[in-house]
Amino acid sequence: MLMKATPTLNQSVFRRKIFFTTLTEALDYASQGQTGYNFYSRTGELSAALPYATLRDEARSLAKKLANMGVARGSRVALVADMNPDFVRFFFACQYAGLTPVPLPAQLQFGGRKAYVAQLKRLLSDCQAELAMAPDAFLPFLTEAADGPNVRFLGTPQDYDFLDETGASLSPVKPTELAYLQYTSGSTRFPRGVMISQKAVLSNLLAIIREGVKVREGDRAVSWLPFFHDMGLVGLLLCPMASQISVDFLHTRDFAMRPRLWLKLMSENRATISFSPPFGYELTARRLRDDDVHKYDLRSWRVAGVGAEMIRPEFLSHFAERLGPSGFDHRAFLPCYGMAECSLAVCFGLQGQSLQTDHVDADLLSEHQIAEPVDPRAGNGNGRYNTFVNCGVPLSGYEVEIRNSAGKVLPERHCGTLYLRGPSVMSGYWGNPKGTREVLSEDGWLNTGDLAYQIGSSVVITGREKDMLIIHGRNIWPQDIECLAELQPEVGTRDALAFSVPGPDGGEQAIVMVQCGVSDEQKSAEFEERIHRLIYDELGILCKVVLVPLDSLPQTTSGKPSRSGARKEYIRRTMQDQSANQKKEVDTGGVAARD
């Protein structure tokens, strides 16, 4: 029989339902229709179709095997979250068996074996997983990582197939129990597992479906977002199921290699919904070929969600301009804001509008934290201003406060730390009451660590209070970079500061400033190279290493090394170099030496 993708529409007798109290209840309902998940190959061909009805049967059968393994209710089941039907079956099998799935990253880089195994090891030990699953390709890494006493059974999906089912009836996860543990938060060295209850995630799904995306008849989603990321897992795996629409999945790696496949799937399936961090739109626009645009038909694409990192409007306009002739409507862009600690989403922009941007006086903002609107054309366009994207209003049930460093709640257009309280906030970090107390108060307010101001009730994000770097959608903690630099014998503790600056491709460029006594030019170069290499091996990012003399790292007033000071110093130096280069350009008659 020829394989067919699941249909966009359920049969006419089927009524959409969006109120559920658990994920199993949602899947039980979706399984009555014909929609489901579809997986595509690197050539964009359908490689597997998994209707919700089949998924439910297979997940229940697998749940009976898991329930027969003698692990306690709520035990963690670590799942290497590669983008394939097996992960999805296991995720839902855990739900039916009363166990807690823990999606683990499934990404590898050149020469990254050691770092990946170390990362898996830390995660397995932090969540104390008792069962673990990896697809064939990842099994050797997981096996190497799981040499501790906790993991009782580890295998590929085929290994689990051989197990016997329990004769007892299943007892699925209840509304107050955990739906999953999510490790997108925290540093790689000290991972923090976000605990999300069924109640929390179901409330977020409902709000996203009803108020954010406003799912309607004829909707179909496409996603290449990894399942171990909150936007991929909650937004594009769980949301479509909880609203009974079909999804077409493209492997993240295939997207990264062939971003135009995203547009091919959107066109061929007349898909209406897809989400990406800004860099995904930028990457796709950059890889388009001139004769491409007539191959695509993007007229159905009504929700092009943008989130997970700071939104730079100019890169989205580039995408919209290039694909205008293919029928892409720039009003489809839907900015959103959220984080794993809130299940996923907190704010959504308004649908069917172009991006709402706010221009504010840059000096007032940096000196007085006041976001005073300005006309960017004022003063012949010479006035300094910042442009931010309005991320829209909070979803139902969410309260927002902007607080200053003393904890005082600030009025509209005053910038401070964003605090949130709402129904989809995590229960805490797994096994980490101290870490939980640092961000979540007893009365339920979550410190997001993001800087923001409000216009009316809508939220505008301006930056981060925590110094986290976001490189190609991945959160990188500066401590992790600094730690690696400080491992070098030439470097002492508190001798390295990591931060990011805007990069040439619209994303962030990681920089680490290191003070050391190395002055010999060749030795410096070797030293820089060694740190650069180590950071790549451990964290998978290219980080620029800048050496400065001993005792010259900027400090805060209390004498601590200052990341923001180092960032300012770096930008000052770059600008100095640039003006020196420009001068040189004039001196040499326009023939500049490029480095």
Add this chain to the structure above:
Amino acid sequence: MLSDRELFEQIVDILGPLANVGSKITADTDLVADLSLDSLKIMEFLLEIEDRFDISVPINVLSDIRTVRDVIFQLQRLLAEAD
């Protein structure tokens, strides 16, 4: 079947425009440390490899690749499997 020498030349041909440096590529050239290929450039490199040799590079192979020599070794293996 292609010799290591032929594979090497093809790889240099692919890396040249991506690496954006005049430095000489040898079998010992480290793709990340020497050529500064970031994750997206690496994806472009793999894309060229897959298209040119009509193979699929499995994701778990990457973790054992550092140098041009490693690429040749893995390619020979994948090409032999494809035959």
